[in-house]
Amino acid sequence: MSLRKVANVVGLLQVFIALSLVLTGLVALAYGDGDATAFFQSAGITFLVGGGVYMLTRFEGDVTVREGFAIVTMAWTATAVFGGLPYLFSGVLDDPVAAVFEAMSGFTTTGATVFADIESLPHGVLLWRSLTHWIGGMGIIVLVIAVLPYLGVGGMQLFRAEVPGPTPERLRPRIAQTAELLWLVYFGLTALLALLYLLGGMGPFDAINHSFSTMATGGFSTRNTSMAQMSPFIQWVTIVFMYLAGVNYALHFRAATGRLAYLKDAEWRFFTMILLVAAAVVTVLNLASGSGSGVESSIRDGLFQVMAITTTTGYVSADYAQWVPGARMLLFALFFVGGMAGSTSGGIKALRVLLLLKQTGNELRKHLHPRAVFVTRIGTKPVREEVATKVVAFVILYLLLCLAGAMALAMTGIDPLTAIGGSIASVGNVGPAFAELGPTNNYGWISSPGLAVLTFLMLVGRLEIYTVLLLFHPELWKGRRSFH
Amino acid sequence: MHRRMRGTAAMRVVVVGAGEVGYHLAQRLSEEHQDVVVIEAGPEQAEHAAQQLDVQTVVGNGASVSALEQASVREASMLLAVTSHDEVNLIACLAAKRLGVPYTVARISNPDYYETDAVLSQEHMGIDLMVNPERECARETVQLLQNPAFTEVAEFADGRVQLVGLKVREGAPVAGKSIRDLRAQFSGGYHYVTAAIVRDGKTQIPKADSTIEAGDRIYLLVPTSEIDTVPPLAGYDAFDLKRVMIAGGSTEGQYIAELLEEMHVECTLLDRDRRRCVELAEHLTRSLVLHGDATDLELLEMEGVSGSDGFIAATGNDETNLLSSLIAKEAGAVKVLSLVHKFEYLKLIPAVGVDAAISPRMSTVNAILRRIRRGRVMTVASLSGIEAEVIEFVVGGDSRIVGQALKDVDFPKEAVIGTILRDEEIILPRGEDVLRPGDDVIVFAMPEAIHHVEALFG
Numbered sequence: 001m002s003l004r005k006v007a008n009v010v011g012l013l014q015v016f017i018a019l020s021l022v023l024t025g026l027v028a029l030a031y032g033d034g035d036a037t038a039f040f041q042s043a044g045i046t047f048l049v050g051g052g053v054y055m056l057t058r059f060e061g062d063v064t065v066r067e068g069f070a071i072v073t074m075a076w077t078a079t080a081v082f083g084g085l086p087y088l089f090s091g092v093l094d095d096p097v098a099a100v101f102e103a104m105s106g107f108t109t110t111g112a113t114v115f116a117d118i119e120s121l122p123h124g125v126l127l128w129r130s131l132t133h134w135i136g137g138m139g140i141i142v143l144v145i146a147v148l149p150y151l152g153v154g155g156m157q158l159f160r161a162e163v164p165g166p167t168p169e170r171l172r173p174r175i176a177q178t179a180e181l182l183w184l185v186y187f188g189l190t191a192l193l194a195l196l197y198l199l200g201g202m203g204p205f206d207a208i209n210h211s212f213s214t215m216a217t218g219g220f221s222t223r224n225t226s227m228a229q230m231s232p233f234i235q236w237v238t239i240v241f242m243y244l245a246g247v248n249y250a251l252h253f254r255a256a257t258g259r260l261a262y263l264k265d266a267e268w269r270f271f272t273m274i275l276l277v278a279a280a281v282v283t284v285l286n287l288a289s290g291s292g293s294g295v296e297s298s299i300r301d302g303l304f305q306v307m308a309i310t311t312t313t314g315y316v317s318a319d320y321a322q323w324v325p326g327a328r329m330l331l332f333a334l335f336f337v338g339g340m341a342g343s344t345s346g347g348i349k350a351l352r353v354l355l356l357l358k359q360t361g362n363e364l365r366k367h368l369h370p371r372a373v374f375v376t377r378i379g380t381k382p383v384r385e386e387v388a389t390k391v392v393a394f395v396i397l398y399l400l401l402c403l404a405g406a407m408a409l410a411m412t413g414i415d416p417l418t419a420i421g422g423s424i425a426s427v428g429n430v431g432p433a434f435a436e437l438g439p440t441n442n443y444g445w446i447s448s449p450g451l452a453v454l455t456f457l458m459l460v461g462r463l464e465i466y467t468v469l470l471l472f473h474p475e476l477w478k479g480r481r482s483f484h
Numbered sequence: 485m486h487r488r489m490r491g492t493a494a495m496r497v498v499v500v501g502a503g504e505v506g507y508h509l510a511q512r513l514s515e516e517h518q519d520v521v522v523i524e525a526g527p528e529q530a531e532h533a534a535q536q537l538d539v540q541t542v543v544g545n546g547a548s549v550s551a552l553e554q555a556s557v558r559e560a561s562m563l564l565a566v567t568s569h570d571e572v573n574l575i576a577c578l579a580a581k582r583l584g585v586p587y588t589v590a591r592i593s594n595p596d597y598y599e600t601d602a603v604l605s606q607e608h609m610g611i612d613l614m615v616n617p618e619r620e621c622a623r624e625t626v627q628l629l630q631n632p633a634f635t636e637v638a639e640f641a642d643g644r645v646q647l648v649g650l651k652v653r654e655g656a657p658v659a660g661k662s663i664r665d666l667r668a669q670f671s672g673g674y675h676y677v678t679a680a681i682v683r684d685g686k687t688q689i690p691k692a693d694s695t696i697e698a699g700d701r702i703y704l705l706v707p708t709s710e711i712d713t714v715p716p717l718a719g720y721d722a723f724d725l726k727r728v729m730i731a732g733g734s735t736e737g738q739y740i741a742e743l744l745e746e747m748h749v750e751c752t753l754l755d756r757d758r759r760r761c762v763e764l765a766e767h768l769t770r771s772l773v774l775h776g777d778a779t780d781l782e783l784l785e786m787e788g789v790s791g792s793d794g795f796i797a798a799t800g801n802d803e804t805n806l807l808s809s810l811i812a813k814e815a816g817a818v819k820v821l822s823l824v825h826k827f828e829y830l831k832l833i834p835a836v837g838v839d840a841a842i843s844p845r846m847s848t849v850n851a852i853l854r855r856i857r858r859g860r861v862m863t864v865a866s867l868s869g870i871e872a873e874v875i876e877f878v879v880g881g882d883s884r885i886v887g888q889a890l891k892d893v894d895f896p897k898e899a900v901i902g903t904i905l906r907d908e909e910i911i912l913p914r915g916e917d918v919l920r921p922g923d924d925v926i927v928f929a930m931p932e933a934i935h936h937v938e939a940l941f942g
Contacts, residue, residue: 369787371783371786372772372775373761373762373764373765374773377769
């Protein structure tokens with residue numbers, strides 16, 4: 001493990017963050033809300049620190065697997081710290097922990113906010129929140145790999161450590177080309193969405209912010225009521241694009257090159273089926289209870305909330321805390337599922353859930369045929385046993401992490417039910433949760449220790465647990481040779 | 485014994501490889517009086533073939549041009565590349581085609597080489613026929629399995645017509661009836677040709693007034709599409725193949741399972757190598773794969789061998805296969821088949837009570853002989869139970885039999901025209917039918933009639 005290499009790559013990444021801070025500063029300057037200086041100050045500090053570290057630690061050679069894990073975790077942590085600076089410098093927040101929380105919530109596309117009155121925030125701050133979503137959605141590292149292919153073989157380690165899902169697909173022989181294509185699809189969809197928002201009557205500023213937030217499955221809005229006051233057209237467009245953001249980008253890329261592979265993908269079928277069934281059940285329950293305000297709006301609300309939670313976007317179009325218990329419980333279950341592997345969403349991921357169900361089915365069949373050899377399949381593709389085992393371990397770790405997080409939150413004095421919701425929503429990068437962290441509430445009232453716990457949970461959730469937890473494993477730091 | 489087809493000039497056939505497949509091919513072709521040259525890399529096998537068979541042998545690599553030239557391949561009308569190495573067979577065929585051999589056959593096991601849309605397709609490589617030994621064996625096994633009534637099955641005309649042998653049971657609808665009655669009675673159902681009736685060990689070619697009795701073994705030529713209608717007429721219950729157990733995850737076993745899966749038969753496959761089990765489970769989407777020994781009685785019983793319609797012992801070891809078959813038969817599996825690799829063991833099969841044995845190598849030899857055309861003779865099949873032979877002829881423009889109604893042809897009494905295949909049509913011959921050039925004709929003939937029949941078609 002070479003800390004020099006870790007520091008070097010992390011430093012370089014901060015130069016990019018400084019660059020995006022400058023861009024935001026320029027927009028803030030144009031709006032003249034007085035927060036531009038805060039961004040330039042933040043950019044300056046970030047650039048000096050990041051650039052300095054980078055210059056001092058230049059190295060020859062490649063990044064190893066262990067360094068890869070350390071780099072990704074450190075990079076995300078540093079990014080959240082520097083990304084939180086403008087919140088402090090502009091004076092919208094006083095507590096450094098809250099600032100880092102807000103930035104981490106942005107970069108991890110969680111969308112949990114400490115701000116109660118969002119509409120009073122200056123334009124620069126609003127744009128920065130959305131931009132952190134957008135950058136974090138496809139992945140900071142993936143962005144850098146796309147721009148700077150110098151990481152070479154080590155790039156694959158970083159890519160693997162950052163991209164959601166058990167085994168990221170390579171679309172092109174070189175990892176840098178793959179990263180570039182992913183960003184291209186991401187950028188294209190975001191531009192298309194912004195255009196549709198404009199057509200739907202949104203102002204240009206709101207359109208850009210919301211398109212960043214939607215495509216990243218983030219959840220930050222520029223409005224206090226999130227999406228609740230938006231027109232039905234905008235809500236429908238958002239439903240469609242939240243869905244698209246929750247689908248594996250490799251499938252979008254194939255479609256863009258003329259090969260529609262959606263239907264052939266077993267995970268896609270499973271993911272889509274979950275969404276449709278859940279939305280139908282929620283809609284029927286709401287209509288039956290008479291709480292809906294009409295068939296179209298009930299269908300729209302049902303689809304919107306199911307989509308917002310399953311893809312871990314966390315937008316709110318209706319106060320689901322007021323729904324009938326059945327519908328609320330169903331949403332609670334969806335907090336765990338998440339989008340597809342290779343999407344910008346969080347959660348366990350549909351692929352892992354599907355694999356787990358199939359694996360469980362096979363375990364049941366094993367009781368009938370103790371000597372049978374079963375192969376778990378996704379579609380027609382057999383899944384290797386090690387991969388299947390890892391997935392089972394991941395899901396168990398995920399649930400344990402949610403539990404541990406809830407425990408830690410409760411220790412800071414938060415009511416257990418709220419703690420459970422907050423923990424799950426943070427690990428899954430969803431945002432809004434239940435009880436006192438419900439769709440109409442915010443995270444502003446939580447104490448600094450509580451926010452620190454939530455920040456950690458968001459990071460661990462975004463990097464899919466292993467990457468971060470490995471840093472706490474003593475063997476990573478020992479000199480023992482790794483054979484990977 | 486096969487004999488020279490009169491009216492068809494001897495051909496030069498080059499056989500590459502004198503392993504079991506090559507050896508037996510050379511033997512059968514040589515007995516048909518074809519001029520056979522065997523190319524074999526191993527001096528001992530070459531020597532063995534030279535001593536035992538009436539063939540010329542060349543020691544060398546069959547894929548090398550010099551060895552092919554030594555075998556005078558330019559004068560050959562056919563090359564059969566049947567070594568156990570796919571690539572050698574492919575190259576031998578490629579080279580032979582370049583050297584002007586009109587017809588080449590390759591034994592190819594690896595399914596990758598069968599991709600028809602590949603750049604290196606069969607046509608591009610100049611191979612006229614590719615035979616996959618494991619698949620041939622699997623096909624034969626499944627055919628035998630499909631119907632417990634059949635003791636023998638042979639395919640003709642690319643599988644469109646089958647010759648089946650089966651024993652008529654007491655009380656069968658056909659028992660005690662004459663052929664004429666049967667034709668009248670089952671105008672819709674009994675429209676296949678009764679090729680032979682075997683009674684008390686004596687084979688007879690039936691006439692219109694011959695009767696079928698219970699206990700007879702009858703041979704019928706049946707269009708493949710109607711094969712299911714045969715067993716009920718002979719007194720067998722309609723047989724529904726629902727559950728099959730395959731002991732042994734050999735390549736043959738895997739292919740058998742694949743074929744059965746296509747037929748929606750519930751399939752259980754077991755192998756004692758865990759890695760192989762995983763491989764099988766990855767390939768076979770619907771079969772149940774078990775890790776265990778083919779002779780593990782407890783496991784077989786637990787997984788329901790007694791309720792299986794079929795059991796196939798398909799390990800690579802003959803002794804294991806026979807033992808496994810015995811266990812399955814004892815446990816109550818309806819039809820038990822076994823793969824038997826060593827030819828000497830084939831004789832033991834009736835004694836141990838296994839329903840049928842399939843020799844993977846023999847089924848390859850048969851598959852090749854059945855499909856390669858030797859002059860006007862397309863196929864010859866000899867049946868194990870009786871002396872008669874089934875020969876598939878193609879009618880030539882100068883054949884003596886052309887242009888006359890069959891009833892006017894001087895056709896020998898000891899032979900019968902089973903089926904006429906004209907383009908896509910399968911015709912059951914009547915007295916009024918007239919043969920045309922290009923027709924495929926399947927003839928069932930007793931040995932003494934064969935010369936006469938050949939003369940008619942020559």
